[in-house]
Amino acid sequence: MKDIKVLGSGCKTCQLTADLLKTEADKLGVPVAIEKVTDYAAIAGYGIAATPGVVVDGKVVHAGGLPKAADVDGWLQA
Amino acid sequence: MTSCCPLPTLPKPEGEARASLWISATIAAIILWFVVYQLLQPVSLWAVAQLPVAPASHLADALAFFLYDTPKVLMLLTLVVFAMGVVRSFFSAENTRRLLSGKREGVGNVAAASLGIVTPFCSCSAVPLFIGFVSAGVPLGVTFSFLIAAPMVNEVALGLLFGLVGWQVALTYLGFGLGVAIVAGFVIGRFHLDGWLQPWVREVRMGNVDLPDRKLTVVDRLQAGLDAVADIVGKVWMWVIAGIAVGALIHGYAPADLLASIMGKDAWWSVPAAVVVGVPMYSNAAGIIPIVEALIGKGAALGTVLAFMMAVIALSLPEMIILRKVLTVRLIAVFAGVVGLGILAVGYLFNLLFA
Numbered sequence: 001m002k003d004i005k006v007l008g009s010g011c012k013t014c015q016l017t018a019d020l021l022k023t024e025a026d027k028l029g030v031p032v033a034i035e036k037v038t039d040y041a042a043i044a045g046y047g048i049a050a051t052p053g054v055v056v057d058g059k060v061v062h063a064g065g066l067p068k069a070a071d072v073d074g075w076l077q078a
Numbered sequence: 079m080t081s082c083c084p085l086p087t088l089p090k091p092e093g094e095a096r097a098s099l100w101i102s103a104t105i106a107a108i109i110l111w112f113v114v115y116q117l118l119q120p121v122s123l124w125a126v127a128q129l130p131v132a133p134a135s136h137l138a139d140a141l142a143f144f145l146y147d148t149p150k151v152l153m154l155l156t157l158v159v160f161a162m163g164v165v166r167s168f169f170s171a172e173n174t175r176r177l178l179s180g181k182r183e184g185v186g187n188v189a190a191a192s193l194g195i196v197t198p199f200c201s202c203s204a205v206p207l208f209i210g211f212v213s214a215g216v217p218l219g220v221t222f223s224f225l226i227a228a229p230m231v232n233e234v235a236l237g238l239l240f241g242l243v244g245w246q247v248a249l250t251y252l253g254f255g256l257g258v259a260i261v262a263g264f265v266i267g268r269f270h271l272d273g274w275l276q277p278w279v280r281e282v283r284m285g286n287v288d289l290p291d292r293k294l295t296v297v298d299r300l301q302a303g304l305d306a307v308a309d310i311v312g313k314v315w316m317w318v319i320a321g322i323a324v325g326a327l328i329h330g331y332a333p334a335d336l337l338a339s340i341m342g343k344d345a346w347w348s349v350p351a352a353v354v355v356g357v358p359m360y361s362n363a364a365g366i367i368p369i370v371e372a373l374i375g376k377g378a379a380l381g382t383v384l385a386f387m388m389a390v391i392a393l394s395l396p397e398m399i400i401l402r403k404v405l406t407v408r409l410i411a412v413f414a415g416v417v418g419l420g421i422l423a424v425g426y427l428f429n430l431l432f433a
Contacts, residue, residue: 011202040205040403044282049210050171050203063289064171064198 002032002076007043007053010036013066014052021054024072032076093295100297108157115153122146140330147322147368151238152315155364156307158237162196163306167299169197171207172289178224179214183267186220191259194227201229201397208404212275213282219267226417227259230392234310238367243374250428251384258388258420265416274409317365325372332376348382349425353418356389366390381428388421 004021008014018034025032037043037055046053050064056075122145131138174197178190199207204225211221231252240248272280294302366387373383398410405413 007206009202009205011200013200013202040209041278041282043206044209044213047210048172049175049207049214050198050200051206060289064203065200 002030003057004032004034005037005055006034007037007046007048007055008051009040009043010038011051016066017052017054020067020069020072021076024069025076028073028076030076093297097296100300104300111153111157115150118150118153119146122149136330140326143329143372144322144326147242147325147371148319151242151318151322151364151368152311154237154241155234155314155318156311158233158240159310160303160307162233163303164299165196166198166306167294167302169193170289171197171199171203171210174224175211175214175216178211178216178220181216181220183217183219183264186217187223187260187263187267190216190220190223190263191227191231191256194224194259195231195233195256197224197228199228201400204397204400205403208401209279209282212279217267218272218275219263219265221263222266222413223259223263226262226392227256229394229397230259230388231255232391234314234364235367235387235391238364239370242367242371247380247384254384254424254428255388258392258417258424262413262416262420266412269412271409271412274406274412276404276406279404314364318368321365321368325368328369328372328376332372348379349385349422349429352382352386352425353389353421356386357393357414357418358395359390379429380432381425381430384428385421385425388424389418392421393417 002025004025006014006018006021008017014036018036021032021034025034043051043053046055046060048060048063052062052066053060053064054062054067054075056078061075062071122142125145126138126142127133129138129141131141174193177193178186181189208221208225211224212218235255236248236252239251370383370387374380393414398414401410401413
């Protein structure tokens with residue numbers, strides 16, 4: 001089970017990012033638990049300056065803008 | 079290396095072949111762009127002549143403006159957004175923060191305002207960015223220089239001003255926009271208002287991030303340009319068309335004398351009025367610039383119009399409401415006041431310079 005956090009204030013791109021992660025995980029058959037982190041202090045704790053950010057198993061893999069599907073697959077299969 | 083004799087064609091590595099394909103396609107697209115752009119005026123004039131309206135009437139005037147400007151503005155926008163998308167793939171908010179942290183005021187303000195133009199920035203990221211900058215040791219005033227420049231001096235504003243009003247105005251806007259961001263940020267820094275942040279912001283413990291440093295290829299960067307076009311042009315095209323429609327009405331119907339007397343340079347109060355009217359309006363550069371072009375064409379003073387435009391883009395109520403989460407109301411008031419005064423100064427200065 002991969003633990004995934006989407007960091008963002010709940011803007012549209014953050015929602016799209018969470019949706020994309022879910023879709024790709026289902027497609028690849030990777031079990032995931034996706035959690036949205038909207039608290040600004042918590043987001044800052046991860047050290048990113050642009051949202052949405054993506055954290056996979058405690059490691060920040062992305063910051064700023066909608067990630068590409070190919071990258072998402074890479075994180076899920078790592 | 080050139081060769082006298084035809085070389086045996088070696089199969090290129092796949093990545094390289096893909097890169098040259100992308101590069102040639104980009105060059106071909108840019109050439110096609112220029113050809114189509116040259117044809118816009120004759121084609122739009124011809125199209126208006128086919129319509130059952132009296133030539134040289136108000137309606138014909140407005141229609142010609144609309145039919146010529148819509149494709150022209152959208153094409154310019156596409157080209158500029160593509161170019162900036164490629165440029166921006168070299169920058170990120172995290173790198174900019176690293177460049178700015180520990181920078182002294184003064185130099186820091188100049189660097190922050192300049193980086194504000196090229197760093198990818200979305201207003202929904204304003205709060206994390208603000209916290210990220212401040213807690214990474216970027217001085218408050220320097221952070222403000224970035225936050226003022228990022229929305230105001232953007233590629234859409236510059237590209238459209240360049241295409242519609244002329245390069246002199248675009249350059250002057252760039253200069254004055256940067257000037258306002260640098261000076262306003264510096265002044266805010268001098269006030270030492272760090273105590274006016276929301277208390278929790280100062281307690282945030284900033285984590286360290288080590289983003290995987292993916293090496294971007296030429297194809298990735300061109301792709302980033304295309305993504306930017308799909309994203310930005312896809313979002314603002316309706317604004318552009320609405321803006322051009324209003325611009326066309328002004329162009330065809332608004333009496334020149336009336337506008338010149340309201341927005342001309344003889345009316346001293348027109349600059350503050352333009353700022354006051356501009357602040358509550360929330361639009362982006364794409365919607366406002368066709369209106370700017372039409373107003374200037376009708377004899378409105380350049381400084382007044384630019385002050386209006388800067389107020390609309392740089393000071394927006396929604397952004398202030400978002401920033402309310404990290405700034406106290408007093409600090410937001412200082413921010414709006416300093417930037418507003420800067421815009422006023424630009425308006426008067428412009429009207430003097432281009433009198």
